Amino acid sequence: MLLTVYGKTLDDNYMHILYDHPELNLQDAFLLDRVQKGVQIEKKDADRLRALKLVEGRLGSLYLSASVAKSIEDQAGYIKNKGLDDQYYKTLIIEYLKQYSKANRKEINKLLWGKLPDSLSDDQKKHKVHNLLTALKNKNVIEKDGENQRKANWILKD
Structure with a gap:
């Protein structure tokens, strides 16, 4: 029996995922297709794809897992979607403040x-930037240089 499914393909490498994972049933293949196209899926479906180690991330922002990214030779895309360790971002903030003494939120966002x-x-x-700044503040690494929260700059704590 032959099944033809018509639709728009955003990523031609998607067929390589299917070739590398012949164990996928039709439902899983459709769910994975939705993820690679950026379409939201239900929690139970995301949990199923996570159990199969096909996707990672939070429900609203799922992305293909490392093994799937490797099968389509998109390891760089995987790292861009996964992000880096929070310590990397914190180090960037600290280095910026060492170099320039202070930074407002707009400058940190730009960084x-x-x-x-x-x-x-x-x-x-x-929210991620806010959480990074809050974590550094709570560890007494940085502080605001004024009372006005909107106009104050972040500085390294002595």
């Missing part, structure tokens, strides 16, 4: 924005 995972929305990136 980190392009380095944050592509799988995050702009709102999620804002």
Whole structure:
């Protein structure tokens, strides 16, 4: 029996995923197709693909796993979606402050924005930067240089 499915393919490498994973049933193949096209899937479906080690990430921003990325030779895309360790981002902030003494939120956003995972929305990136700054503040590494939270700059704590 031959089955033909018509639709729009955004990534020609998708067929390589299917070739490398012949154990996938039709439902899993469709779910994986939705993920690679950036379409939201249900939690139970995401959990199933995670159990098969095909996807990673949070429900709203799933991306292909390392093994799948390797099968389509998109390891760089995987790293861009996964992101880097939080310590990397914190080090960037600290190095910036060592070099320039102070930075406002806009400057820190500019420093980190392009380095944050592509799988995050702009709102999620804002929260990520906020969480990084808060973590550094809570460890007494950085502080604000004034009372006005909107106009104050981040500085290294003595």
